[in-house]
Amino acid sequence: MDSEKNSSGIPLYTRKNRKGLSSYAWLGFVLVALVASATVLQQCYSPDRAIAGRLGKAGAAAAQPKCPSVGIHRPETYDTYKKTLDKIMNDEGFRNESVSKMQHAVRIDTSSFDDLPLDVGSNLPLFEHFDVFLDSLRKDFPLFHEHTELHKVNHHGLVYIWQGSDESLKPLLLMAHQDVVPISEDSLAKWEHGPFSGDYDGKYLYGRGSGDCKNLLISHFEAVEELIKAGFKPKRTVVFSYGFDEEILGPRNKNAEFIEELYGAKSMYAVMDEGGVSMMEISGTTMAVVGTGEKGYLDVSLSIQKKGGHSSVPQDHTAIGMMGSLIVEIENDKFPTYFVEKNPTFYQYVCLAEHAVDIDPLLKQDILNSQIDEQANANVREFMNRDRFTSYAIKSTQALDVIHGGVKYNALPEFVELVVNSRVAVEESVTFAFKKFLKDAETIARQYNIGLSAQFPYSNGTEVVILPATDVGIMTVKPITILEPSPVTAANDMHWKIFAGTARHVYEELAYPDRFNNSDEQVVVTPGLGTGNTDTKLYWNLTDHIYRYRPGVLPSVNGNSHGINEYIEFDSHLQCIAFIFEYIQSVDEIQD
Ligand SMILES: *[C@@H]1O[C@H](CO)[C@@H](O)[C@H](O)[C@H]1NC(C)=O
Ligand SMILES: *[C@@H]1O[C@H](CO)[C@@H](O)[C@H](O)[C@H]1NC(C)=O
Ligand SMILES: *[C@@H]1O[C@H](CO)[C@@H](O)[C@H](O)[C@H]1NC(C)=O
Ligand SMILES: *[C@@H]1O[C@H](CO)[C@@H](O)[C@H](O)[C@H]1NC(C)=O
């Protein structure tokens, strides 16, 4: 991302001169890294670039600390299984075996294509690679398969149940997806390692799915295999759920329904899936960002129907001309911005304000005062709204993506359609966003004196908003695809303490003890917002605690997901295994 910088590279945040604000690129990266399918995110993110913008010296310590940072959390059984943990993190033999298991997973091409049929059962040959994938899992992880019960849902959805001894405890649900993004033919030549080679050079492992997110899936199997070998027997049931069409929006994924049938609504202790930003340096602090909410989604169609005719005798405004006005109206009518506690991004900025060493004192003050001082709140919103990579986090967005209309040079267009893609802020709803577009449509319909009808989200029928006068045309507004913003996971409870505390434990005590031991430095674990959607959208009924976070860190845990030369740094994979290993134990020890 290019951004303005002054000659020292220090972005400016002064009330007098806010020109430099867009150079807060680093803030953008934190957020950008949470965009799109949890996966695209890490593609955009690179820690080196993220460090680029350093801020001015910190001001005096500010009041109102609200960052939900937590203490390190170790399981009570830490010492019991420490030997195994050491092996996972440091043993060369384990690492070698683990490399070959990841290679097996990456070498099976499980690409999801957009045109795959919805009906899996009638098209089994098209999904055969998932059988191969399952066979490979069975071979590499025999103990896992011996100790769990596998349910195949809609043929290739995998739900494994590792039965705990205490049925009064809510099961923990760990997720990932089996499918990957296809390789485009024309990019093939640009892959330095074959996309399904699984090449390993001692440090990095290459191939489609290595980062998104077969590594997460495999780390579940690795961790459980090691727990079983070490003699761990769960009190709390652990459920593992793997979809097979996440990259094509998940309509074939019936796993959540299956789990809900089996256990009921709100029956899970927590859900953990891909997403988040594993660890990054920002302005002198180290942050791990856990996705605790996702924006919603609305594709809305706005069309104009008008009587056609010969274009030698046109009216002043054809349907295309009217659509032009509507386009201008929509783009000029922006969604409101918010900087409030409901939005995970709010906490992320509060954490920055509290912990970043080099943050500009004015910015810090404004962030910390934002809930009691309207001007401070407005300042922060204005600042974030200047850069598209930060603005999306504080408002609903709109993108005019598709338009068609007109068929012949000499004929008046009878039908013009515009499709707008909107990502709905967690503070709002699909209906709120829809009404904004309807309001824009009404403005233009009245301007041209044409009719307007609307089909509201969740309703089948069409409502007449403006009765069409004879013959002049009618505008129609209707939703195509809708998804509400997700509920936001709390970051002030025991569930969060254990999750975030486990991340600190893994990074500070296991992965980089030399750096963190006897040092004031800590990993600040903060909530963050995903603008895209993971498979978790199907799991809202099952729990209020959904964490979108793929552990495993530096320097670039997940290179080029969805892109060319996707890879993973192998240390990251081992850290991910360690996280799952420790998290299962910690969750097993508490009541709920
Ligand atoms: C691990 O693999 C490397 C590279 O193939 C090899 O040199 C090393 O001896 C192996 N170590 C063990 C303990 O298997
Ligand atoms: C929409 O129509 C379907 C079938 O035509 C019907 O089953 C459903 O109840 C309707 N929903 C609403 C909200 O009217
Ligand atoms: C951290 O340092 C203390 C001594 O200050 C030492 O006892 C402990 O073993 C160290 N921990 C790690 C993980 O290195
Ligand atoms: C969640 O529960 C509601 C109400 O029981 C149900 O209508 C809906 O289909 C469920 N959602 C999913 C994704 O299963």
Ligand SMILES: [Zn+2]
């Ligand atoms: Zn993914």
